[in-house]
Amino acid sequence: MSPLRSILLVGEGNFSFSASVSQLYFETETSITATCVQSEDEALRHEGAANNVQVVKDCGGTVLFQVDCTKLGKCASLQGRLFDRVVFNFPHCGRKSGVRKNRELLKNFFLSCVEVLAEGGEVHVSLCNGQGGTPADQPKREWHNSWQVTAMAAEAHLILSDILPFESEKYQSYKCTGYRSQDKGFHVEKALLHVFTRSVHYNSAEMLKVEEVVEAGNVQYKIPAELSDYMFRGFLCLGSVHPVRLVQDLLLKGLAEIWSVSMMTETLPFLLTVKQLQMCCHNIDGKHCYWVHLLQKDPTSDASTSGDKQKVQLSLLDSQGCTDMQGTLSPTCVTSDKVDRVRSKGAQSLRSLNVDPEGENGLYMLRPTLLPQMEELLTKNEEFINNAQSCGGDDEKNTSVDGEVNKKEGACGGGNGVPSLLFGISGLVFRNVPINIWALPVFHELLLRGVFPSECKPITMLGQRLETLLAPFGVSLVTEQGALCLTAQPVGLVGKVFSNNVSDLSHVSVTVSLNLDLLAVLLFSLPDWRLLWSRDPRFLKQFALCPTPGTRFHPFSLFPEHFTFDISFWTGPTWEEKRFHAVVREASQGTVEQVKLIDTFSHPDLSQTSYCYRLTYYSHTHALSHTQALKFHKQLESLLSSRLKVTIR
Numbered sequence: 001m002s003p004l005r006s007i008l009l010v011g012e013g014n015f016s017f018s019a020s021v022s023q024l025y026f027e028t029e030t031s032i033t034a035t036c037v038q039s040e041d042e043a044l045r046h047e048g049a050a051n052n053v054q055v056v057k058d059c060g061g062t063v064l065f066q067v068d069c070t071k072l073g074k075c076a077s078l079q080g081r082l083f084d085r086v087v088f089n090f091p092h093c094g095r096k097s098g099v100r101k102n103r104e105l106l107k108n109f110f111l112s113c114v115e116v117l118a119e120g121g122e123v124h125v126s127l128c129n130g131q132g133g134t135p136a137d138q139p140k141r142e143w144h145n146s147w148q149v150t151a152m153a154a155e156a157h158l159i160l161s162d163i164l165p166f167e168s169e170k171y172q173s174y175k176c177t178g179y180r181s182q183d184k185g186f187h188v189e190k191a192l193l194h195v196f197t198r199s200v201h202y203n204s205a206e207m208l209k210v211e212e213v214v215e216a217g218n219v220q221y222k223i224p225a226e227l228s229d230y231m232f233r234g235f236l237c238l239g240s241v242h243p244v245r246l247v248q249d250l251l252l253k254g255l256a257e258i259w260s261v262s263m264m265t266e267t268l269p270f271l272l273t274v275k276q277l278q279m280c281c282h283n284i285d286g287k288h289c290y291w292v293h294l295l296q297k298d299p300t301s302d303a304s305t306s307g308d309k310q311k312v313q314l315s316l317l318d319s320q321g322c323t324d325m326q327g328t329l330s331p332t333c334v335t336s337d338k339v340d341r342v343r344s345k346g347a348q349s350l351r352s353l354n355v356d357p358e359g360e361n362g363l364y365m366l367r368p369t370l371l372p373q374m375e376e377l378l379t380k381n382e383e384f385i386n387n388a389q390s391c392g393g394d395d396e397k398n399t400s401v402d403g404e405v406n407k408k409e410g411a412c413g414g415g416n417g418v419p420s421l422l423f424g425i426s427g428l429v430f431r432n433v434p435i436n437i438w439a440l441p442v443f444h445e446l447l448l449r450g451v452f453p454s455e456c457k458p459i460t461m462l463g464q465r466l467e468t469l470l471a472p473f474g475v476s477l478v479t480e481q482g483a484l485c486l487t488a489q490p491v492g493l494v495g496k497v498f499s500n501n502v503s504d505l506s507h508v509s510v511t512v513s514l515n516l517d518l519l520a521v522l523l524f525s526l527p528d529w530r531l532l533w534s535r536d537p538r539f540l541k542q543f544a545l546c547p548t549p550g551t552r553f554h555p556f557s558l559f560p561e562h563f564t565f566d567i568s569f570w571t572g573p574t575w576e577e578k579r580f581h582a583v584v585r586e587a588s589q590g591t592v593e594q595v596k597l598i599d600t601f602s603h604p605d606l607s608q609t610s611y612c613y614r615l616t617y618y619s620h621t622h623a624l625s626h627t628q629a630l631k632f633h634k635q636l637e638s639l640l641s642s643r644l645k646v647t648i649r
Contacts, residue, residue, distance in 0.1 A: 004030050008083040008116065010069035010109070012036040013176075015043075015052035017089055020171035022059035032061035033083070040065045048175065055173075070108035073115030082118040089126045090176060090191075102131075103147050110156035114198070122195055123158060125149065126166045129190040134559045136163045136192055149194055151561045154625035158196040159557040166191035199557070199623035200536045203229055205586045209295070212269040214364070219271065220296040221364070226585035227290070227430065230442040230533060236426055241543045243520040244444050244532060248426060250523070250549050251446065251514065254469040255422065255462075259450065263424045268373050270428070274363040276372040280500075287578065290366040290432045366430040370447045371511070374425050378449065422450040426516070435581050435595040438491050440529055443517040449500075451509050458510045459484055463497045466512070470494075472550065473522045486514070491529075494518045523549035527620055530590060534621040557620055563629040566598065567636065568612040569646040575609065583643055584615065587636035591629070593618045610649065 007030060009018050018034035025032065034056050036043050043065055044050050053063050064077050069088060072078055088109060093101045106125070113123055130137045133146025140146075150160045168174060168188050176188055205225040211218055223231060235242040252261050271292070277284060367373065426446040433439040452458035463484035467477045474488045475495075486495035493515070500509040521529050524547075531539060531553075538556040584592050592615050599612040615636075617629040640646050 004028075004084050006031045006081075006083045006118075007033070007085045007087060008072075008078075008113075009034045009087045009089075010036075010067065010072070010113075011088050011091055013043075014046035014049040015056060015063070016048060016173055016175045017087075017171060018061070018063070019052040019055035020174045021087075022056045022061045023173070024171070026059045032056060032059065033064065033078075033081075034061060035064040035067035035069070037068055038065065052173075070105070070112045072112040078116055081116060082121070083116055084118050084121045085124060086113045086117055086121070087124045088113075090128065090188075091125065099145060099147055103152055106147055106149060106152040107155050110153045110158055110196070114156045114158065117198070119198075122161075122197055123153070125194045125196070126188075126191055127194065128188070129192065132163075132192060132194060134160070134163065134194075136559075138190070148561075150559050151625060153196045154199075154561065154623040155627055157199045157201070157623045157625075159199045159623045160194060160559060161197045161556055162195040163558060164193045164195065166193045197556075200534075200621075202589050202622060202628075203535070205229070205589055210270065212271065213267065214269045214271045215273065218296075218298040219269075219294050219364075221271065221292045221294050223270075223292075223366070224290060224582060224586070226582055226590075227366075227442060229590070230428070233533070235532075236444060241540065241546055242532075243524050243526075243543055244516045246543065246546060247516050247520045247523055247549065248444075248446055251466075251469065251519075252424070255448070255465060258465060260421045261424060261448070262421065263426070264377055266377060268370075268425075268427065270366050270430075271364050272367045272372055274365070276376075277365070277368070280371050280375045284368050288432050289368050290430045292364050292366065294364060367428075368431055369429050369513070370425055370427055370445050371513070374423075374447050374449055374511075377425065378423065422448045422512075424448045432578055432582065434578070435584060435592055437593055438518070438529070440515070440517055441585065443515050443529075446512075446514040446516050448512040448514075449509065451507050454506055454508045458508055459497050459499055462510060462512055466495065466497070466514075470519070470522075473519075475519075475522065488518075488522055491518045491521060494522070525552040527553075527555060528593075530593075531620050533590075536621060539621075555620060557623075560619055560624060561626075563617040563624070563626055564614060565617070565629070565633045566612060566614050567633070567640075568599075568610060568649040569640060570603075570608045570610050570649065571644070571646050573607050575611070579644060580613075580640070583639050584636060587639050588615075588617065588632045591617050591619045591622070591624055591632060 004025075007021065007025070009021065009032070012018050012034050013036065015034055015036070018032065022032045022034075034053075044053070056063050064075075067075050067077070069091075091102065091105055091109065093105050110123070117123065127147065127149060130139065130141045131147045132149040133141060133143055134150060137146075153160060166188060168176075168191070206228050207225045208223040208228050208231055209220065210223055211220045213219075234240065235244045236248065237245075252263070255261050277286075277289075424447060426444060428442055429445045430442055431440065433441060450458070450462075452461075463477050463486075466486060467475065470486065470488075475486050476488070478485045478487050483496055483498035485493055486497075487493055495512065495514040497510065497512050500511055517529055517532055520526065520532060524543075526532070536556065542553060581595060584595060594616040596614045596616075597611065598614050599610075601610040603609070615633070617624060617632065637648050641648060
């Protein structure tokens with residue numbers, strides 16, 4: 001953070017802490033403002049208070065009386081002032097007050113202090129051991145018997161960024177007082193200092209209108225609102241320090257030590273057709289696709305590239321020009337278009353599979369995998385790729401991941417005239433999956449394809465090489481239906497190595513598919529995959545120096561709270577649960593981490609079914625308070641009523 005220039009101390013008793021802080025910062029440019037809620041006459045009755053006040057003033061500080069820490073924004077003496085640090089030591093309502101009153105005091109203090117807190121400032125709250133209600137308290141109290149400091153701070157959009165021991169010895173003249181409104185001190189042994197900072201704000205979900213070239217023409221469509229925050233983020237652009245890019249670099253570098261690896265770059269739309277998917281992806285479940293309606297289709301567009309054989313670029317994209325910075329060029333035009341989400345009929349994003357694929361617009365989906373586009377690129381550029389492969393032999397050229405050409409002896413290539421060349425592509429893919437802790441609606445897929453002599457057992461070779469690279473992070477190989485799966489706990493499947501049909505039985509076409517997002521979670525010990533999409537600058541700051549995989553991520557939001565709400569409603573005779581999950585993602589802005597069906601009941605006379613779901617709200621990226629979670633839940637009820645025509649119970 002920026003240099004500490006101003007400190008506000010609230011709720012002071014005998015001002016001994018203020019005097020200690022003033023002496024500590026005496027020869028610096030930091031200004032000290034010490035306040036208490038009592039009048040001057042009442043405050044000076046505390047033992048040593050008069051002397052401590054004088055110390056503060058002698059050090060250049062300011063002392064203010066009758067300042068209510070729950071109404072700092074209304075204090076005339078503080079108007080127009082912002083502080084880099086606001087400090088509240090051992091807050092207490094006075095006398096024999098219970099935990100509820102002290103919780104209320106904390107909440108109102110937090111709501112008040114953000115009005116005088118500078119951008120990037122910190123709020124320091126010291127509590128006796130056990131009061132805070134976090135795992136840092138030893139022993140930890142029952143949640144209902146604590147002051148729930150994290151939840152109270154979240155009401156003011158503050159997150160707990162650090163917990164430190166309260167160093168009473170650092171403030172030598174500090175004498176804690178105020179226990180039950182007396183000159184009696186609190187138990188400061190094992191006390192904890194809680195450091196809070198501002199959370200980034202939630203971004204409202206909105207549909208994105210996209211125009212791109214698909215099937216020899218321009219098409220326009222809208223990306224569902226629940227996906228809007230995942231689009232065009234540029235995690236894979238050249239020079240990116242995002243962990244997803246760092247993981248891709250690690251994998252490509254590790255594979256390039258044995259095989260030549262070239263990343264292909266070409267304009268790739270987010271849309272696929274049913275025909276494209278069926279040609280090469282028989283194992284993709286259509287129920288988990290994001291089906292979209294086209295808003296407009298222009299088959300005569302001059303932008304069409306049909307019939308023109310474009311050469312594959314054997315390098316990673318740079319960060320210049322119109323790119324989505326994902327390893328593929330972006331659609332030609334992207335605009336943010338706010339849509340009235342309450343209207344149910346307007347440009348619905350999802351379609352069921354019970355639709356005639358030969359209908360007016362045909363069936364289009366957001367790509368669930370890059371495999372069809374990989375197939376098309378390799379087919380369209382077959383002649384060029386064959387020429388690139390023909391440089392193999394005893395002294396094989398290696399086109400590296402950054403586009404440079406080196407010489408290398410290939411594995412399972414070399415002297416037999418068959419080059420060991422892997423072509424790769426990476427970018428966003430979309431899966432309309434139910435909400436669960438490790439279910440990703442959007443992730444970055446890395447695809448690699450190579451043709452090898454069958455005798456080399458290339459599937460085994462590639463699988464073992466990947467396992468060697470990833471085993472230190474808990475990834476292991478599992479054989480499944482002729483393929484090798486890469487799995488890890490607790491995230492599950494992170495990659496797959498499998499063969500493709502080829503006409504030449506002496507060779508095997510092998511594909512590697514890797515989930516870069518889940519691998520980033522594993523390699524950098526992230527507690528939640530949603531952190532990868534955080535807009536908080538403190539996230540990327542930890543990766544600015546390109547840390548090696550295995551470096552643990554340090555959360556900037558400690559011990560966030562879970563909030564659980566149930567929702568019950570009546571539906572008609574048909575019910576599509578995936579549409580329910582889509583609305584939950586949109587209404588909650590991605591803060592629901594788990595949805596569980598609790599109960600169903602079918603009415604014997606009305607052809608209606610009642611569903612009851614339990615939703616868990618949780619966020620590592622934003623301050624999530626009970627108030628905010630409830631607001632999201634009310635928004636969900638509204639959207640369900642308008643979009644899905646359910647009757648909330």
